[in-house]
Amino acid sequence: MTIRRQYSLPNCTLILEGLIDPTGTVNSMDPRPMMTILVNAECYFAGYNQPISGGRDFFESLVNAASSYAQEFLSQVHHPKMHGDKPSLVQFKSLKDRNLHQLTVLPAPDAVASGVGLGTDRAVMDREQGLQINLTTVQLFDLVEAIDQFLADRQTLPDMNVSLQPVSRRYRKGDQPLAQRAAPAALGMASLTVAAIAFFLVPVPEVRPPQPQPNATETTSSSTPSPTVPQASPPNPDELEKVLASAQDITDPTEVDYLKRYLYRELDRRWQNRQEVDRNLEYQVGVGKDGKIVGYKHLNDISLEDRKKTPLLDLLYIPTQGGTIPQEAIAQFRVVFTNKGVLQISPWKLVKGEPGLGPEITDKAVLRDLNDRIHKQLSNLWKGTPKAQKALKYRIGVTEDGAIADYEPINQPAWDYVQETPLEKDKLIEPEAASPGTQGTILPQKPLAQFQVVFRPNGVVEVSPLRGR
Numbered sequence: 493m494t495i496r497r498q499y500s501l502p503n504c505t506l507i508l509e510g511l512i513d514p515t516g517t518v519n520s521m522d523p524r525p526m527m528t529i530l531v532n533a534e535c536y537f538a539g540y541n542q543p544i545s546g547g548r549d550f551f552e553s554l555v556n557a558a559s560s561y562a563q564e565f566l567s568q569v570h571h572p573k574m575h576g577d578k579p580s581l582v583q584f585k586s587l588k589d590r591n592l593h594q595l596t597v598l599p600a601p602d603a604v605a606s607g608v609g610l611g612t613d614r615a616v617m618d619r620e621q622g623l624q625i626n627l628t629t630v631q632l633f634d635l636v637e638a639i640d641q642f643l644a645d646r647q648t649l650p651d652m653n654v655s656l657q658p659v660s661r662r663y664r665k666g667d668q669p670l671a672q673r674a675a676p677a678a679l680g681m682a683s684l685t686v687a688a689i690a691f692f693l694v695p696v697p698e699v700r701p702p703q704p705q706p707n708a709t710e711t712t713s714s715s716t717p718s719p720t721v722p723q724a725s726p727p728n729p730d731e732l733e734k735v736l737a738s739a740q741d742i743t744d745p746t747e748v749d750y751l752k753r754y755l756y757r758e759l760d761r762r763w764q765n766r767q768e769v770d771r772n773l774e775y776q777v778g779v780g781k782d783g784k785i786v787g788y789k790h791l792n793d794i795s796l797e798d799r800k801k802t803p804l805l806d807l808l809y810i811p812t813q814g815g816t817i818p819q820e821a822i823a824q825f826r827v828v829f830t831n832k833g834v835l836q837i838s839p840w841k842l843v844k845g846e847p848g849l850g851p852e853i854t855d856k857a858v859l860r861d862l863n864d865r866i867h868k869q870l871s872n873l874w875k876g877t878p879k880a881q882k883a884l885k886y887r888i889g890v891t892e893d894g895a896i897a898d899y900e901p902i903n904q905p906a907w908d909y910v911q912e913t914p915l916e917k918d919k920l921i922e923p924e925a926a927s928p929g930t931q932g933t934i935l936p937q938k939p940l941a942q943f944q945v946v947f948r949p950n951g952v953v954e955v956s957p958l959r960g961r
Contacts, residue, residue, distance in 0.1 A: 493511065493512055493525070493749075493847065493848075493849060493887065493900060494509060494510070494511060494531070494749055494752070494753075494847060494900065495509070495510065495511070495512055495525055495527055495846055495847070496508065496509050496839075496843070496846070497510075497527060497642075497645065497648045498842070499638040499639075499641040499642050499645075500638070501634035501635075501637050501638050502538070502634060503537065503538040503628075503630050503631045503634040504535065504536065504537055504538070504631055504634035504635045504637075504638050505535070505536040505638070506533070506534075506535050506536075506635075506638040506639070506641075506642060507533070507534045507535075507536070507543075507838075507842075508527065508530060508532075508533050508551070508642070508648060508649070509530075509531050509532045509533075509534075509838055510527040510528070510529050510530045510531050510532075510648075510649070511527070511528065511529040511531060511900070511901070511902060511903075512525040512526060512527055512528060513526065513528045513529075513902065524647050524846075525647070525846075526647045526648070526650065527647065527648045527649060528649070528650075528651075529902075529903065529904060530547065530548045530551060530649055531547070531836075532545060532546070532547065532836055532838045533545060533546060533547070533550060533551035533554070534838060535554065535635070535638075537625070537627065537631050537635075538631065540625070542791065544595075544597050544623065544625075545826075545828075545836075545838070546581075546597075547834075547836075549581060550581055550582065550597075552652065553580050553581035553582040554581075554582045554639075555639050555642075555643075555652070555654055556580070556654060557580050557582040557583055557584055558582075558584065558632075558635055558636055558639055559636065559639065559654045561584035561593070561632075562632070562633070562636045565586065565593070565632075580598075581597065581598050582595070582596070582597055582598075583595070583596045583598070584596075584632075587626065590629075591628055591629050592626045592627070592628060592629075593626070593627045593628075593629070593632050594624055594625070594626055594627075595624070595625045595626075595627055596622055596623070596624050596625075597622045597623045598622040599622050639654075735778055735786050735787045735819075735822065736776065736778045736787045736788075736789060736822075736824065739778065739786075739819065739820065739821065739822045740820075740821040740822075741821065741822070741823070741824070741841065742781065742821045742822060742823040743843065743844070744935075745843045745844070745845040745846060745847040745848075746847045746848045746849070746850055746935070747781070747823070747933075747935045748823045748839060748843050748847065749847035750850075750898070750934060750935050750936075751779050751781075751783060751823045751825075751934065752823070752825060752837055752838075752839065753898065753899075753900060754779075754783040754923060754934050755777070755779055755783065755785075755825060755827075755837060756835065756837050757916075757921065758783070758803075758807055759802075759803055759804075759807070759827065759835055759837075760835050760910075760911075761916070762803035762806060762807065763802065763803050763829065763835065764803075765801060766829075766833035767833070768801050769798065769801050769802075769829055769830075769831055769833070770831050771794050771798065771831050772794075772828055772829070772830050772831055773790075773794065773795045773798055773799070773801065773802060773828065773829040774790070774791040774792060774795050774826070774827070774828050775788045775789060775790055775791060775795055775802075775804065775826075775827045775828075776788060776789045776791060776824060776825075776826060776827075776840055777804070777824065777825050777826075777827045777840075778822045778823070778824050779822055779823050779824070779825065780809070780820055780821075780822055780932070781820065781821065781822075781932050781933040781934070781935070782932050782933060782934060783923070783934045784807070784809040785804065785807045785808050785809060786808075786809050786820075786822060787808070788804055788808070788827075791826075801829075802829050804827075820932075823839070824839070824840035824841060825837050825838065825839055825840055826838050826839070826840050849889065849898075849940070849942060850889075850935065850936045850939075850940065851936065851938070851939040851940070852939055852940060852941070852942055853890075853892060853939045853940060853941040858892060858941065859941055859957055862890050862892075862894060862941045862943075863943065863955055863956070863957065865894050866888070866890060866894070866896070866943060866945070866955050867953060867954075867955040869894075869914075869920075870914055870945065870947075870953045870955065871953045873914035873917075873918050874913065874914055874947055874951060874953050875951050876948070876949050876950050876951035876952075877909065877912040877949060878949075879909055879912055880905055880908070880909045880912065880947075880949050881905075881949060882903075882905045882949070883903075883905070883946050883947065883948050883949070884901075884903070884905050884906040884909055884910075884912075884913060884946070884947040885901070885902040885903045885905075885906050885944065885945070885946050886899050886900065886901055886902060886906050886913075886915065886944070886945045886946075886947075887899065887900045887902055887942060887943070887944060887945075887958060888900075888915070888942070888943050888944075888945050889926070889936065889940035889941070889942055890940060890941045890942075890943060891925050891926055891938055891940060891941075892938070892939070892941070893925070895922045895925035895926075896915070896920045896921055896922065897921070897922055897923050897924075897925045897926035897936060897940060898921070898923065898926070898936070898940065899915050899921060899945075902944070913947055926938050926940060941957075942957070942958035942959065943955055943956065943957060943958055944956050944957075944958050
């Protein structure tokens with residue numbers, strides 16, 4: 493199951509989206525499910541409409557770079573060994589104005605950064621150098637404090653930590669004033685004390701009026717590109733823009749989660765020319781309750797130029813006989829087709845609450861019968877694959893009639909090799925089976941039995957109830 497964790501400060505919001513291990517133990521002190529796999533990380537800064545984001549490598553680099561730079565900034569001692577020979581994916585650099593700090597995100601497979609709405613005076617987007625943003629000291633330490641909150645949350649990526657080493661005195665500049673050398677040499681993460689020291693060392697930051705939150709309803713600006721419109725029988729561009737800008741939002745976290753999985757499956761199946769995408773292509777995509785794409789916008793010029801390299805045009809809903817797109821509630825997502833062939837999807841706006849799985853079948857006799865039927869069906873189809881060296885684990889939702897209406901990868905290999913499994917290869921997924929006779933929604937209206945399925949590379953299939961025996 494996909495879950496989201498948010499760590500918010502006035503000038504920085506960190507959002508992590510990942511998966512849980514349904515077989516893991518429950519912490520009696522903290523009943524929240526434990527996030528063990530990171531799918532996407534987003535970092536919003538006040539005054540910027542779009543986040544920097546990426547996968548596990550990006551997030552680890554952000555955590556370590558921000559922590560190390562904060563230590564150096566406060567101690568005024570640069571530690572060469574912190575940086576090593578290999579450039580970090582995320583980097584920080586001091587500017588002449590001591591109240592400004594340059595954050596750079598280098599181009600990489602799982603790092604995505606958009607220059608939309610940032611402003612050329614505060615951010616620079618370059619294909620070779622990546623994205624460069626100037627942060628104030630307040631923004632910097634709100635970022636560090638958000639990271640501190642994450643590290644203190646042991647229900648989220650417990651295997652990730654930061655190891656900061658004390659800075660040796662031999663790296664200290666002898667001519668530094670005593671006041672600048674008074675900061676501790678081995679600072680850990682941010683706290684109120686750290687922030688107080690920071691404000692003592694730097695000029696008072698400029699006070700600015702409150703900025704719109706990055707996930708507020710209004711996220712467009714005068715520089716936002718107009719909606720992308722297909723060439724054949726396209727809807728009116730104004731109609732598409734109206735749908736994305738003013739349509740009512742779907743706010744139920746479970747429904748948004750189902751729509752995100754549905755959209756991912758549809759795009760992942762149809763994205764056949766991945767090798768042609770040599771630059772990250774980013775879009776804002778609106779999806780109706782039935783999973784159909786009702787409109788989308790490119791988020792930079794590159795995405796406009798290469799839009800035909802994506803399957804968005806093929807999946808865009810076009811009314812027949814010159815009709816208009818119906819005004820319905822939609823879920824909006826940020827979709828990125830990365831230059832490494834990886835598809836990334838995350839909610840465009842914040843969704844309050846943890847998503848669930850909908851109504852569930854709990855009758856033990858029914859579960860046993862479905863367990864046997866699903867095991868037999870999948871065992872007949874799965875013969876193993878030489879591509880995967882590890883087991884592929886999934887959560888699947890099954891109707892009382894035995895139709896597989898939903899699935900979700902649990903571990904990373906399951907994401908990487910889903911097209912090798914019967915779920916996709918044999919087209920076993922039937923979302924409509926959970927909502928028979930219901931028009932206009934893919935959210936299950938009938939209870940589903942939830943199982944964990946493990947596809948072993950040697951051709952063995954294991955099926956067991958998700959909630960235990």
